[in-house]
Amino acid sequence: MVEPRSPIDDALRAAGGSIGEHAGATVVIDYGDPDEEAEAARGLGLADLSPLPRVGFRGPGAREWLTAWGVDLPDEPNRACIQPDGAIAVTRSWTEVLVLGSTQSADSLCARLEAGTSDAHRARAYSLPRFDGLFWFALTGASAADCLAKICGVDMRETAFSSGSVAQTSLARLNAVIVRVDAGATPLFHLLGDSASAEYAWASLLDAMQEFDGRPVGLRALHALAREFK
Amino acid sequence: MKVMPCPLNGPRPIQEFTCGGEVVAPPDPDHADAEAWADYLFLHDNAAGVVREWWYHVPTSFWFIADRDTVTDEIVRTFLPRELFGPDAQPDRP
Numbered sequence: 001m002v003e004p005r006s007p008i009d010d011a012l013r014a015a016g017g018s019i020g021e022h023a024g025a026t027v028v029i030d031y032g033d034p035d036e037e038a039e040a041a042r043g044l045g046l047a048d049l050s051p052l053p054r055v056g057f058r059g060p061g062a063r064e065w066l067t068a069w070g071v072d073l074p075d076e077p078n079r080a081c082i083q084p085d086g087a088i089a090v091t092r093s094w095t096e097v098l099v100l101g102s103t104q105s106a107d108s109l110c111a112r113l114e115a116g117t118s119d120a121h122r123a124r125a126y127s128l129p130r131f132d133g134l135f136w137f138a139l140t141g142a143s144a145a146d147c148l149a150k151i152c153g154v155d156m157r158e159t160a161f162s163s164g165s166v167a168q169t170s171l172a173r174l175n176a177v178i179v180r181v182d183a184g185a186t187p188l189f190h191l192l193g194d195s196a197s198a199e200y201a202w203a204s205l206l207d208a209m210q211e212f213d214g215r216p217v218g219l220r221a222l223h224a225l226a227r228e229f230k
Numbered sequence: 231m232k233v234m235p236c237p238l239n240g241p242r243p244i245q246e247f248t249c250g251g252e253v254v255a256p257p258d259p260d261h262a263d264a265e266a267w268a269d270y271l272f273l274h275d276n277a278a279g280v281v282r283e284w285w286y287h288v289p290t291s292f293w294f295i296a297d298r299d300t301v302t303d304e305i306v307r308t309f310l311p312r313e314l315f316g317p318d319a320q321p322d323r324p
Contacts, residue, residue, distance in 0.1 A: 077238055078238070078239060078240075092290065093238060093290065093292065153231065153242065153243040153245075153246075154242070167239070168239055168287075168289045168290045169239070169242060169246060169289055170243070170245065170246050170288075170289060175288060175289040176289065177289075
């Protein structure tokens with residue numbers, strides 16, 4: 001079987017990305033300079049997480065069905081809730097949830113939920129495959145909110161958009177879901193949008209990051225961030 | 231920048247929205263004649279003052295209703311369609 005690739009695989013390889021395996025997914029582990037990338041992740045770094053699992057559910061019974069599977073859900077739309085294994089449950093409306101697999105450990109939640117979808121429709125919950133349709137980037141670091149301010153109309157600063165906040169809005173004129181789940185004191189934004197526009201989004205973000213000396217970082221840099229606050 | 235208060239997403243730039251036209255009741259499908267359907271589909275009041283319109287938040291594919299003053303372009307109020315059409319019209323919303 002061919003390993004699923006990121007929609008920006010070519011750009012990642014051209015940038016010197018060292019592709020490796022993390023929990024069954026092929027992702028960029030680093031760009032050859034882990035120490036500098038770990039530093040950038042605290043200042044401004046952009047990681048591609050597109051090969052990691054994610055799945056969505058919608059329907060009048062979606063919340064109840066997910067709760068029965070042990071998923072902790074926020075009460076309100078546009079909020080995010082971290083699961084025990086590091087996965088993130090995002091409420092996109094009153095009846096739609098997006099689950100992002102853990103970036104830290106082998107995914108168990110998305111795989112479990114996807115395996116259980118065959119009877120979900122009886123509970124009026126309908127699965128939405130999100131792996132192929134959405135790119136998934138992580139923008140991290142102290143300058144992340146200032147950088148997003150250049151390409152997004154929503155105030156992403158801590159005072160207006162704290163950890164756990166979600167905005168479904170326009171990002172560089174693309175429809176996108178922005179999920180803020182800080183790594184300790186370091187701001188971290190998960191960005192998801194139409195995978196057909198992934199190359200454009202990646203290039204736009206890198207362009208916007210230039211004035212803050214931002215750079216692409218590998219998954220190893222995100223793991224280093226996570227270890228710092230544990 | 232003009233800001234629209236979306237009932238699902240909160241305040242957002244107006245560029246994220248599309249107007250879906252006036253909220254008007256459809257004619258009775260059993261008795262309406264062609265003229266009534268043409269009026270419903272193609273003719274608009276285009277009133278000066280506060281009008282009631284469908285609006286759509288594109289990033290979330292979310293429809294809602296807004297009261298908007300067409301003279302001042304002020305958005306008076308936005309709300310969920312179930313407020314007009316009852317909970318049966320949107321059984322999955324709180």
